[in-house]
Amino acid sequence: MTVPLTRTLYRTTARAAGGRTGSVLSDDGRLDVRLAPPRKKTPGTTNPEQLFAAGFAACFTSALAEVAAEFGADASAARVACEVRLGTTDTPAGYGLAVDLTVSLAGWRAADLLPLLHRADAVCPYSQAVRGNIELALRAVDDTAADA
Template sequence: MDALYTAVATASGRDGRTVSSDGQLDLPLAMPPALGGNGQGTNPEQLFAAGFAACFASALGLVGRQAKVDTKDASVTAEVGIGKDDTDGGFGLAVTLRVELPEHLQGESGRALLEQAHHVCPYSKATRGNIPVEVVAE
């Protein structure tokens, strides 16, 4: 693949900072209280959720334009859960994408667009077969 753009960020761990090479992203990192931390910063799961939600919304816009359907009033909320992975004793992720569709996209036509977006979204491609991802139309 010839990259059209490459994002670069450096992190010093879950309790530290993450900074992008262009300085647009500069955030404190902290373990969430649910994992024993103080919650005084963002965490990788929040960053992944934000990226996946934005990417999926963009993919939905793309397939909407291709189908000549207006998707501008749709919004995507990504829920990224982290928990114990029973297969290896480490940790694993699971994602639920909750997509609020405008009224004109309720039903089968909206569901078909979501399936197409899930097929073309780079985050969906990266996670397919690796972690559970559920797409829910709301």
């Protein structure tokens, strides 16, 4: 089901040229990167999967902080790793993505953090965009160093 925006809060445009062996430039020029296919180790380049992982990790971190604040918790120090996998599928398209979000927060046990991850997943725009389209795994990791 498509959910239309009721109000636009931010708008940006990035332009790509040359596909996976080209470049991407944002409308304000702050993002200006050369691209190379994921398995090539070309110095000074990135790939679409890395850009997606960076955006998803940052967005999910913000969603987690917002959700945690609703419960009186501070998640500003959360560490979110977003692993994006590109692979083949048994679909006409032939290719697809899968995402694993692994989250830790100093002083938190995984079992206590996991409910916040599920709530953040419900409000994160990236999570909403991929829901039902790709595999998305949420993993909470113990980080009780602050307890020691």
